[in-house]
Amino acid sequence: MNFLPENIATYGTQIDGLAALISWLGLTSFVLAEAALVYAAFRYRRSEKRKRAAYIKGESWGQAKWIFIPLILVVLLDIFIDIKTTAVWKQVKIDLPTADMNVRIVGQQFNWQFTHPGKDGKLGTEDDVKTTNELHVPVDTNVVFELGAKDVLHSFFVPALRLTQDAVPGRFIHGWFNATKPGKYEIACGQICGTGHTGMRGMLIVHNKEEFQKWVENPVTGGSTDPMEILKGNGCTSCHSVDGTRVVGPSYKGIWGRSETVITDGAERQVVVDEAYIKKSIREPKADTVKGYPAGVMPAGTLSDADIDVLIKYFKTLK
């Protein structure tokens, strides 16, 4: 009965093993204790045969040992679990292996910003590859990350890696992982960060080694043909609905070609929602704010022109 999702992290095996150990020990003690409780409750019910309780105060050793001996067992089991825990914790959170690859992860309201080293293999240089919501790594590689946050607390949670680390503004926290299987895996935000927390989703994309090299040469993100995949994947749907409901920002329904009153530099003006306006709204959201909506809330999106074209095609159908 395994409810845990597929594990692709090297240390994930140890974490899952710990869970299994706790399950065995915990479940066994639990079943025994519940059985004792249920048995006692039934066996000693008031009945015709049973007229009086025994006067047992439990203070002498002869009586109290029935509690203390199981208790000592429990303590020993606890200590055993703690020793195992310490070993696994050390591996994941204390020891940092030599990095095969460094990445920088910054959580913000409401998307993930990733910075990968570019062709030169070094993080912090001109050719770094910046992406929104997509973390690209090669398989079987020690990836050491520095995790930060721009505004509020976020939390970098990748279930397939069994990894969680809170992102705290004002500091960079280091961690690591090594993914053992190529594929696409969800990244969640594990700390309430505002109204858009729900849609703050990233993807961990693990490439095999040749494909990763190719990606580094030509870093492409997105490329989905499904508009909803783009909208959800970039966190847009956290604040914009497609059915007309007002969430935080304007709904996409009926948006194409609409004449809108916006506030630019403090002054009102009329715009028509066309391709240029949409591109500007995504890339420079603070420039114009639709009248009646909160200003300065939307973070800049890093969609490619191709992605935006897919969206525009979709908006045209949303009457």
Added chain:
Amino acid sequence: MSSVATNQKVEFGRVPLGRIAMWWVIASEVVIFGGLITCYLLYRIRYPEWGHEAAHTNTWLGALNTFVLLTSSFTIVLAHAASTKGELKKVWLYSLCTILGGFIFLGVKAVEYTTEIHHGFTITKSVFWSFYYVMTGLHASHVIAGMTAIFVVALKARKGEHLHRVEMAGLYWHFVDVVWIFLFPLLYIAK
């Protein structure tokens, strides 16, 4: 209808009622101030440059206030001693002296705050100053509370009523004094 002897709490009293209550109040306040002071200490250790900010508190005025509070703690002890001997006039007099000490303390603090704000050291200037104003402000509000308590108690005590309360009010005043004894070196001396 008849009810149980209501001096029960006195007759069976193992510890004088008012005293436990006052210690409870003091204990809970200790944890509040303790929490604040601990946070301040942790920050101070992490940011040694706060020493520069602290240089702008007025150590002389702080020392004056320390002297004022200590003296007022002394006068409330005298008031308590007088209350045990039933010397009502002295109770009233010494209580007023204590309250006067409180006023002087608050006055000095007002001068300090005005000067500091005038020089731009406002509550938002840096986290050091945020702590400074919150800690001394919270303390000052407790000084006011203490002065009020002493006054209310003294009003009755001068008529001979509830003389035991002078000790309780005094205990609270000593607590307020002790908090200041912690704040003074932290904010004024460590530079």
Added chain:
Amino acid sequence: MSHAMHAAPTSFLRKYVFATDHKVIGMQYLITGILMALVGGFLSYLFRMQLAFPGESIPGFGKLAASQYNIAITMHGTIMVFWVAMPILLAAFGNFLIPLMVGADDMAFPTLNMMSYQVFFISTVILLVSFFVPGGAFAAGWTAYPPLSAGTYAGSKDFLSNMGGHLWIIAIALEFIAFLMGGINFLVTSFNMRAPGLSWFRLPVVVWMLDLAVLLFMFSIGPLLAGAIMLLFDRTVGTGFYDPAQGGDPILFQHLFWFFGHPEVYVMLLPTLGFLCEILATFARKPIFGYKYILYFTFGAALLSFIVWAHHQFVSGINPRMANFFSLTTLLISVPFTVIVFASIATLWRGNIQFSVPMLWAVGFVAEFMIGGVTGVYLGSSAFDIYAHDTYFVIAHFHYALIPTVVFGGFAAIHFWYPKFMGRMPNETLGKWHFWITAIAFNGIFLPLFFTGLMGEHRRIFDYSAWPSLMTDEMKLYRKFATTSLLVLLAAQPLFFINMIYSYFKGAWAVNNPYKANSLEWSVPSPPPHGNFTEVPTVYRGAYEFSVPGREADYWPQDAKS
């Protein structure tokens, strides 16, 4: 130090509103707590309906927006902990029981007691008002972590409800002050007003537990009160206690919060453990097994509770080496509660058990709380917590600890002492139906959430549609099952209200001691008159002398001379 007993009040206002009688004050806290439970329960109805049927209009409300969802979960947690658990378990029953169980006419400071309820009442009003201010109530989670809760980040002032958050902090601070005021009474009354012969070790366990809870609360609340003041200043004045841009530290708040937050769960638990002891002994007709051990281990737990707090912060960015310490202390804190579970089973062993409604709730508490306890081991283990943190596994764990504590414990106590305070017997049939439906439905809500949590479902999410791996048929089924179980549980609650109200008017009259128990509250009429005792009782023995060999009766009241 004389203090004339307040004469029995006559006007409606003095009797029921500005009352100084501990029994009335207890009732005020109880009713407020129950009403707030309805509010908190309604909020859970809203968000669980949204989770099971995302985007659909909720009957009785309409569509729930994302911002409203965050308000609902925040206020649900806040209300349940501070405005339901504490007033019912600690304030109401502490007020009802302590003076009676020690043989006193009232609490030591009746006027202060009255004022504590009034401050609490004001805090309740402020909290409820916060729902209706522009922007709505506070929405940053009941844990209120900054910077989100401090509103100190760029653009935040438009975004978060400002007034709602300010009012939340003020309401909470007032609630803390009310409980500090009430707490003095518990301790001083227990210290000073015990009847002759009532030594500490002859007191019922519940009095110890209530006193210990109040001490725990007092010692742990200070830093959070300081932290809340700092948060309020960050929000209103623009200080930077928690703002990294100004040199502050967001994690400081977490430490302040959880330094209180962990002892707080024992503040809630201890009264229920007390109720458990009274009820088990009474309906098993046996002394509590290991009275002194229970007390000593509970003291140990209380002390230990001050050094486990950072298990809430394993992955928060604290120094990872600190985690080892907290993992060890957290695993060890299961020890005292294991003692109590074993002692409960041992109390039933060779007993003469009658499954009255209070007994059902009490035994049910032990059975269910064990699930909360065992699942806590997964979370106390720092390495597994890396995965489980902020998933539904945590939610399921703490509800399996808190609902037995608050709901099972609360109903147990209400049913057990109902005859004493209302003067009538509650209806057993209604009580039993209410118990079984509630207990079974409760499991239906939270068992599935262990599984969804293990499957990676993270917390405080309004709509999982953006997450394909969390929108499998299996997960949708679990969510619907949980919500349906909640509906069943809510539907069963009218049984309780009907029982309480009907029995008050039409229930059988209650005698002094309908359950043939031993502690002093059962020696006075039901309900007790103003002043409780016509003469000060004298106590000759402990509270658990049931089925003493050689005595014909299977109970022996504490104040019976022979």
